[in-house]
Amino acid sequence: KQEVTQIPAALSVPEGENLVLNCSFTDSAIYNLQWFRQDPGKGLTSLLLIQSSQREQTSGRLNASLDKSSGRSTLYIAASQPGDSATYLCAVGPYNFNKFYFGSGTKLNVKP
Amino acid sequence: ETGVTQTPRHLVMGMTNKKSLKCEQHLGHNAMYWYKQSAKKPLELMFVYNFKEQTENNSVPSRFSPECPNSSHLFLHLHTLQPEDSALYLCASSQDYSETQYFGPGTRLLVL
Numbered sequence: 001k002q003e004v005t006q007i008p009a010a011l012s013v014p015e016g017e018n019l020v021l022n023c024s025f026t027d028s029a030i031y032n033l034q035w036f037r038q039d040p041g042k043g044l045t046s047l048l049l050i051q052s053s054q055r056e057q058t059s060g061r062l063n064a065s066l067d068k069s070s071g072r073s074t075l076y077i078a079a080s081q082p083g084d085s086a087t088y089l090c091a092v093g094p095y096n097f098n099k100f101y102f103g104s105g106t107k108l109n110v111k112p
Numbered sequence: 113e114t115g116v117t118q119t120p121r122h123l124v125m126g127m128t129n130k131k132s133l134k135c136e137q138h139l140g141h142n143a144m145y146w147y148k149q150s151a152k153k154p155l156e157l158m159f160v161y162n163f164k165e166q167t168e169n170n171s172v173p174s175r176f177s178p179e180c181p182n183s184s185h186l187f188l189h190l191h192t193l194q195p196e197d198s199a200l201y202l203c204a205s206s207q208d209y210s211e212t213q214y215f216g217p218g219t220r221l222l223v224l
Binding site: 004031032034036041042043044045046049051089091093099100101102103104105 | 116118145152153154155156157168170200202204209210211212213214215216217218220
């Protein structure tokens with residue numbers, strides 16, 4: 001069974017800092033990897049989707065990379081803002097499309 | 113309305129009650145999902161529907177019964193639940209399994 005781990009579990013940084021969130025998975029046979037953010041008590045918002053044939057995706061201040069062979073993905077947030085405070089989740093989708101595995105998330109707090 | 117909507121947003125029920133959660137997507141997607149999010153645990157995929165056909169149930173207890181009457185609506189019928197079923201239940205949809213999933217705001221369920 002695929003296992004997805006996110007480190008760190010929580011992170012607190014001052015505003016303006018660049019930061020990296022990590023996601024690792026045990027089975028490299030994945031079809032895609034998605035990063036989401038979740039605000040307290042709310043649903044998930046998709047940030048970036050990386051197909052297995054891609055190495056990275058960028059959207060604004062966010063950049064996500066994927067290294068299938070090592071089973072790792074990183075989410076880079078540039079010039080962090082208080083509005084970035086949320087829990088960030090990664091999810092891997094295997095070739096068996098019926099199963100998606102989520103990590104436990106990294107709770108980010110950006111202090112003004 | 114746009115996106116993915118869920119009703120009710122909050123639900124309190126006794127163990128002998130029967131209730132239903134509703135999800136509706138206005139995105140023209142083909143696939144819909146039910147997830148369970150418990151405190152301190154990763155998101156768990158419960159059910160997947162593609163073109164109204166259930167393709168995966170991930171060994172969910174029979175006290176949870178999904179229904180997908182058309183590609184835009186998804187229900188989760190609940191009966192004789194247990195207190196450990198208290199969680200945030202999230203619905204999502206996507207155009208295809210390989211595409212980004214869009215989540216609703218969730219239903220916060222408390223079983224007494």
